[in-house]
Amino acid sequence: MSGDTDLAAVGALVGDRVRAAFLLRMLGGGPVGASDLASGAGVSASLASAHLRRLLDGGLVTVEREGRRRLYRIASVEVAEMLEAMQALAPATPVTSLRGANGRRRLRRARLCYDHLAGVLGVAVTEGLVDRAVLGPDRLALGARAEPVLAEVGIEVAWLVAAPRPALRECTDWTERRPHVSGGLGAAVATAFLDRRWVVPRPGSRGLDVTVDGAAGLEGWLGVRLLEQPAWRDSA
CATH class of the missing domain: 1.10.10.10 (Winged helix-like DNA-binding domain superfamily/Winged helix DNA-binding domain)
Structure with missing residues (x-):
């Protein structure tokens, strides 16, 4: 043995x-x-x-x-992260219908990975958090402006730090092959988006639809313009 x-x-x-x-x-x-x-x-x-x-x-x-x-x-979140990592290595399943192709594009745009944002949206939010100094350049520590910027959407840094769950973790997004934030911060951001109806769950799927208010809120909060994201247009 x-x-x-x-x-x-x-x-x-x-x-x-x-x-x-x-x-x-x-x-x-x-x-x-x-x-x-x-x-x-x-x-x-x-x-x-x-x-x-x-x-x-x-x-x-x-x-x-x-x-x-x-x-x-x-x-658990560990099981979810294992599955997301496996998806990055797995081949894509064949698409045999227009409905299937549309579903794949929409899933790439925005989805939940267990309890945090993934897809083009998740990566764009992560980069916006870096740009506004919520995250450090390496995405492994909170940045200098984490407290005031997160407070704008009702997230308390003190609560994140005190929680037993790690505040910051990073997943490699299986569609974008780039990192998105997970951990306590990723979950808190996803909850804030859902509570504000910036995103709404798609029935029967883990996909999300970004609302008009969500696109405006994301631009106002992080300066992210989804329509200017090449990956967002590519997945249209």
């Missing part, structure tokens, strides 16, 4: 197409019903239940009850 970790056990859980589809659907962070997962993956309720049991036993998801419904979600 090597005494090392059993990486193959995690690989086996993720390495099934149905379970992978479930995990990607749950990567938006919110709870998802078993019937919704089954429908999205095109499998029966009984087969979905068997796959979900394996994910539960493997510690990749958790379940909660809401009346008679069983709602599933990603077990």
Whole structure:
């Protein structure tokens, strides 16, 4: 025995197409019903239940009850970050319809990665935080103007620093191949955007739509003009 970790056990859980589809659907962070997962993956309720049991036993998801419904979600931010990192290495699935192509472009534009912003929007927000000195140039420490700039959207630096979760972490965005901020700050920024309806969740997806107020708010807060982002136009 090597005494090392059993990486193959995690690989086996993720390495099934149905379970992978479930995990990607749950990567938006919110709870998802078993019937919704089954429908999205095109499998029966009984087969979905068997796959979900394996994910539960493997510690990749958790379940909660809401009346008679069983709602599933990603077990932790560490699981979400693992999946995002794997996506950066995985080949793209073939697109066989206009609807699929449109869905992929919209997912690239703006989405949730568990509890923080990702896609073109997430990368643009991260760069805007650097430009306004909320983040240092290396994105690994808070910058000189973090407190007043974050207060503009109701985020308290003292709360971020005191929380048990690391305030700053960085993910490599799987569509943009560039970093976006995660950790406590990434979650707080995403919550602020959702609370202000600068972004709204897209039904049945972890994708987000940026509202008119959101585009204006982002420009006013961080000076980011989404329509001037080449990647935003490329994904239109």
